[in-house]
Amino acid sequence: MRVVIAFAVIVSVFQTTSCLSMGIKVYPTLNSLRNAISNAHSGDTLLLQNGIFKEHDLVVKKRIVLKGTVNSIIDGENKFQAFIVQADSVVIDGIEIRDIGRSSITDMAGIRIVNANFVTISGNRFVNNTYGIYLQNAERCNIIGNTIHSDFKDEVSGGNGIHAWKSNHLLVKGNNISGHRDGIYFEFVTESQIISNISFGNARYGLHFMFSHNDTYSSNTFKDNGAGVAVMYSRGVVMLNNDFLHNWGDASYGLLLKEITDSKIEHNHFIRNTVGIHMEGTTRVDVKQNLFQDNGWALRVQASCSGSNFTGNNFIGNSFDVATNGSLMLNLFDRNFWDKYDGYDLNRNGVGDVPYYPVSVYSVISEKIPSAMILYHSFLTDIIDKVEKVMPTMIPDKLKDDNPIIKKIAL
């Protein structure tokens, strides 16, 4: 204990002294920040004071720390970009960056990181920018605890909250992103961690990535996004403990998977989405121990998917549990809890004695012919489903859960 206290004292003393020795205060006067950056030496810390800095396109080519206070604001005046980081190990912390311009030629961002590694962007506030943070060819950067919000809900001209291209080993953690086109956008980003972010109310996707392999997404919340979350053309994706909430709209998904291979989707919550997970052309994607509740369709598994295991999930209160467009099912459903299961468990082992068929006839019909949705909730479709339950003919016969769990699975 004593050791810990002693250590803490030493650390704090060291920090104060270093601030005293290297903290350069910058006040918002004409070009003060630009000059400060060009005058700074590697390892310097610039302390941005309260006020509005009307400076832009500040290129950081040195390993410096830029620190803001509660009220230090960089104003892009709806015309310009703020920082362009081109050096390794730069830290930008606690600054508000707002009103970055929009252009159809370049993607204008609050902070753009180009060909730089070990950059930390933390605790900043991004307000009404086209792009919030834009990483380009960056490695091992940390994007932590930023608030990124935009009021422009424009899918066409708007940009993304955090945009990363051709990067690796990123850590995106604890950010709060809203009102952008995509909350987090990854393209060719590998080996990265996306943890505890909240992405909501974005015009298109809360999270959108393509060609981004071996990334881990955990404990994030994706809520009320125009089209939910879309992941495409990637392998080795791990999604754990995320919440996909209320992505409700006529083209919304909790999670859209397209051409995803060897991935894991576990312990996530899919609640009140038009479609919980939509899968297309996926191979060996394991969907385990997730909660699917009150979705329109819990799962839409296209016939092009194969080798996936759906086990230990809870399906509760979904209008349709599973929909599929083919008659062949190359995926396995086993040991899930289905609230619509009306079988019995005579030997009391907690597993239903007759299989559960999660695809209803009506869902097969409406999958084939979408117009048939006009009959949704009509007496006729109820009857068709009841009759079909007794003698299944239309539904893919492999699509069944042979061991439906009787009680809700504790997740």
Place this chain on the structure above:
Amino acid sequence: MISIEHLTKSFSKFIALDDISLKFERGQAISLLGPNGSGKTTLIKSILGLVIPEKGKIEIDGKEIRSSWEYRSQIGYMPQIGRYPENMTVGQVIGMLKEIRRDCKKLDEELIAGLGIPGFLNKTMKSLSGGTRQKVSACLAFLFSPDILILDEPTAGLDPLSSELLKDKIAKERENGKLILITSHVLSDLDGITSDIVYLQDSKLMFYKSVDELKMSTGEQKLNKVIATIMQNQLPKHSNN
């Protein structure tokens, strides 16, 4: 008062009335007689406007009744079968009609009192016997002091006492100069109250004569005898045709 000219009515293929022409005046009590299906009820319903005639016309006081409805304020109708909404009380039925006939200034409640209706004003219609319902129907027909009374089998189902009372009332109203149309199977009931007889058979008018005239020609005094005699005389003649 009522003038019927060339009245013809058929239901799909069945001819119910075939070219009937009749004239009724105030102070007459006319018995409509004839076997079942001879067109009596159709004739009554035509006058009431419940059946729409195919050909011919019906005039009341010189006005054609086609498509008009106001004339019915002059008519009191007692149907053959009185069926009423089953949960309505007698009081409600009478109240309802009184409200409908607010135009009527002179209510004739003699029968209501005479038939003892006030004793079961609070009874629902479904709890009443057929006879009691007939009494209610009778009261309603006379209630608004109409100039024309159309009574379809009025005495059927009534107890003898009420039947007598009703007959007295009919006779009295006739003396008051009203026109009364009655159909009945019980010819003896019509004795003494009818002045004229209309006889229908096979949808055609067989004859329309006064009772006195008939009694003279047949030499019989009782109405049923009169009719029986006519039948005997007419039937062979009829079958010859």
Place this chain on the structure above:
Amino acid sequence: MKTIVKYVMLDLVKNKTIIVYAIILGLLSVSVLSMDSNSSKGILSLLNITLLFVPIIGILFSTIYFFNSIEFTELLLAQPIKRKTMLLAQYIAVAAALCIAYVLGVGIPIAIFYSGLAAFTLLISGLFLTLIFSALALLIFVLFKDKTKGIGAAIIVALFFTLLFDGLLLSFIYSFSEYPIDKPLLGLISLNPVDLGRILVLLQLDVAVMMGYSGALFKKFMGSATGSIYTVICMIFWIIFPIIMSARIFRKKDL
């Protein structure tokens, strides 16, 4: 007219069938609503109950009632009353009694458990269906002379709209799935009041989105107020048209 409506109503509120109907609706509503914690689901279950019971009970009860009171109708028509007035008064009384039963059976439980636009729409939809199917009963009454045939027709009409029509619609969708049938579908739907009632309620629930999933036209239709307005207009037409037809036929009907 007011007089007739008033007295016929007095008779109807004491009618056993009406009372039982209200009680059954009430029991079903309470059990459904207390079972489902999710309000949207409760409404959907109630919607299914409404779509099944209201048309069948509505048309059967009205038809039987109209035929049973034919003698009373004759008696009243022997009074100085216009035929149209008589017919309308009877319709209004019967439809109103059924509506009251529906409001008591479904409306009160809804008001107790939860209110909201969707619940209100369900109530409106149920009332519309009541008015429509009593109007259809009226039409059956004036078209048929015989009570048995009339009841038969009523059963057929109820079955047709609750089940058969959707079956035909589904086979239509099946046979023409290659063609752009969204527009004709919306047209066809308006030929069935039960479907209209269903869609009217679904439009107020977020599940409408699932229908919009199937195409741009549905999306447009479901997504805006147009859908609701269109549905309501169609339903009003479904009330008025049978009544006007009935009144016309009744003018010439022999009783």
